[in-house]
Amino acid sequence: MIRAMIIDDERLARQEIRNLLQNFSDIEIVAESGVVEEALDLIEKENPDLLLLDIQMPGKTGFELLEELDGRAPEVIFITAYDEYALKAFEVNALDYLMKPVEEDRLRESITKIKKRIAERTENAEPENDGKLDINDQVFLKDGDKCWFVELERVRLFESEGNYVRVYFMDQRPLILKSLNALMERLSEKCFFRASRKHIINLRWIEKVETWFNGGLLVILKDGTKVEVSRRQSVKLKEMMAL
Amino acid sequence: MSGKQINISAIGGIYLVFVLGLILSHLYRGFIIKMSWLEKDLFRLVPRVLISCILLAIGFHGIYIGIGNFTFNWNMEFRWNDPNLFAWGMLFFIWNLIYFAYIFFQRYRTEEIKNLKLEAARNEYELRRLRDQMNPHFIFNAMNTIRALIDEDPIKAKNAVTQLSNVLRSSLQTGKQELITIEKEIQIVRDYLEIEKARYEERLIVELEIDPASMSSKIPPLILQTIVENCIKHGIAKLPKGGTIKVKTKKAEDHLKIDIINDGQFDPSKKSDSSLGLENTRNRLDLSFGKSAWLTIGNLNEFKVRTQIYLPIKNTI
Numbered sequence: 001m002i003r004a005m006i007i008d009d010e011r012l013a014r015q016e017i018r019n020l021l022q023n024f025s026d027i028e029i030v031a032e033s034g035v036v037e038e039a040l041d042l043i044e045k046e047n048p049d050l051l052l053l054d055i056q057m058p059g060k061t062g063f064e065l066l067e068e069l070d071g072r073a074p075e076v077i078f079i080t081a082y083d084e085y086a087l088k089a090f091e092v093n094a095l096d097y098l099m100k101p102v103e104e105d106r107l108r109e110s111i112t113k114i115k116k117r118i119a120e121r122t123e124n125a126e127p128e129n130d131g132k133l134d135i136n137d138q139v140f141l142k143d144g145d146k147c148w149f150v151e152l153e154r155v156r157l158f159e160s161e162g163n164y165v166r167v168y169f170m171d172q173r174p175l176i177l178k179s180l181n182a183l184m185e186r187l188s189e190k191c192f193f194r195a196s197r198k199h200i201i202n203l204r205w206i207e208k209v210e211t212w213f214n215g216g217l218l219v220i221l222k223d224g225t226k227v228e229v230s231r232r233q234s235v236k237l238k239e240m241m242a243l
Numbered sequence: 244m245s246g247k248q249i250n251i252s253a254i255g256g257i258y259l260v261f262v263l264g265l266i267l268s269h270l271y272r273g274f275i276i277k278m279s280w281l282e283k284d285l286f287r288l289v290p291r292v293l294i295s296c297i298l299l300a301i302g303f304h305g306i307y308i309g310i311g312n313f314t315f316n317w318n319m320e321f322r323w324n325d326p327n328l329f330a331w332g333m334l335f336f337i338w339n340l341i342y343f344a345y346i347f348f349q350r351y352r353t354e355e356i357k358n359l360k361l362e363a364a365r366n367e368y369e370l371r372r373l374r375d376q377m378n379p380h381f382i383f384n385a386m387n388t389i390r391a392l393i394d395e396d397p398i399k400a401k402n403a404v405t406q407l408s409n410v411l412r413s414s415l416q417t418g419k420q421e422l423i424t425i426e427k428e429i430q431i432v433r434d435y436l437e438i439e440k441a442r443y444e445e446r447l448i449v450e451l452e453i454d455p456a457s458m459s460s461k462i463p464p465l466i467l468q469t470i471v472e473n474c475i476k477h478g479i480a481k482l483p484k485g486g487t488i489k490v491k492t493k494k495a496e497d498h499l500k501i502d503i504i505n506d507g508q509f510d511p512s513k514k515s516d517s518s519l520g521l522e523n524t525r526n527r528l529d530l531s532f533g534k535s536a537w538l539t540i541g542n543l544n545e546f547k548v549r550t551q552i553y554l555p556i557k558n559t560i
Binding site: 009010011012015016019037056058059081083084099100101102166224 | 313379380387481
């Protein structure tokens with residue numbers, strides 16, 4: 001069963017999606033909302049697998065809503081009537097989207113794709129989940145006009161830059177407005193390690209560890225990036241590695 | 244010493260050919276332009292050019308000998324079978340060939356650029372006209388609303404289809420007219436707002452206060468509709484709780500005033516497609532009424548925006 005949530009500021013538009021989803025026996029609508037702030041709370045509470053999300057809403061756009069999600073990003077199907085800006089964003093970022101009025105066959109295609117992704121994710125999921133983000137979860141990142149759904153597995157490094165954090169994955173390195181502390185609170189310590197005031201590294205990406213000055217360590221990641229580990233954290237890392 | 248003299252006269256001869264050629268070809272060019280040979284077709288041009296070449300060669304040869312004899316004591320005679328005469332003729336012919344080829348090439352290019360520019364301007368105008376008439380965002384949202392209404396309230400759905408048809412038909416028909424009556428324009432605005440009300444439901448409240456005396460006054464078509472559409476797009480649609488739009492017309496002796504007041508805030512620093520639309524609306528008012536008509540937009544208070552149109556009365560039936 002996929003737990004879905006509908007977010008659109010127009011009641012009739014929500015109703016229309018509801019009508020369409022009636023024909024999908026494996027989708028359960030757990031919540032709907034017409035107001036961004038309320039929607040954020042509901043996502044936190046219900047933790048849906050799938051969002052059917054309108055782009056243009058009063059106050060905030062659908063993209064901005066996703067940007068404010070603190071935890072893992074659900075699967076998202078964007079829905080818009082006709083909005084040149086949004087259409088460009090969809091094309092540039094290869095996102096799933098549907099056009100209003102929504103065609104049932106197109107919706108079915110999108111949902112089939114998403115079901116496959118959700119199944120893959122549950123298969124790989126860590127048995128004991130403490131509610132924190134592990135490498136099987138995906139997050140939504142936005143930097144200017146570009147945005148990504150990224151599986152944390154692909155993220156090798158978070159680097160603090162003032163009030164921002166630079167996220168390194170594949171050949172991308174967007175800057176997001178977040179503090180490294182807030183981020184670390186969200187990330188599972190089984191997968192991510194706070195190397196210093198400036199860096200969080202993905203443990204799976206460690207290639208080798210070398211000793212460094214004053215009892216510190218130097219971590220070399222699989223892509224060749226070198227990250228210095230502070231003295232205090234080095235003790236911790238050594239303990240973890242010893243296990 | 245005679246070697247040096249021959250040298251001077253030979254160099255002088257070459258110099259003379261250059262200067263003389265330059266002066267004659269320059270005068271000839273002036274002549275071509277003055278007689279507007281460039282406008283003539285090829286059949287008229289070719290004989291003229293050939294005759295000119297012969298005359299120029301004779302003239303050139305005559306002057307060349309005259310000056311040469313006088314300055315360098317060449318003691319030459321003007322003979323009709325002088326091979327130089329033929330050489331000068333050829334020279335002038337080649338000059339003509341190059342000159343006309345250059346002119347024609349140049350002209351062909353500027354013509355081509357002009358045509359392309361004209362075509363681009365025409366395409367752009369056509370495109371803008373189409374895009375201005377049909378706002379796809381509005382149409383597809385309306386369609387989506389109607390789809391949902393078909394299940395929920397079929398009668399309302401039927402009405403919405405009619406209203407949408409009316410709006411589309413009006414925008415196709417009235418776009419060609421220069422002026423339409425306020426009565427007709429208000430009807431379009433009413434249909435348009437009905438559809439938006441079906442979409443936004445309780446979030447859109449409409450108040451119309453139309454002075455019956457203003458009904459027969461005329462305005463450029465879809466001016467009011469465009470403004471109302473922008474009030475919703477940039478004002479009410481951005482408010483989570485929605486708001487009110489109020490349209491008021493008032494006719495006085497010599498002018499007509501239209502007020503549109505909506506919830507929201509106007510930010511003049513924001514350059515958007517609507518500021519372009521506003522400029523466009525102003526231009527259309529200018530074209531129909533001259534500088535005595537005006538349009539202003541500004542914040543009435545912290546929550547409301549007011550758009551005002553002032554039109555001198557031009558046509559009453």
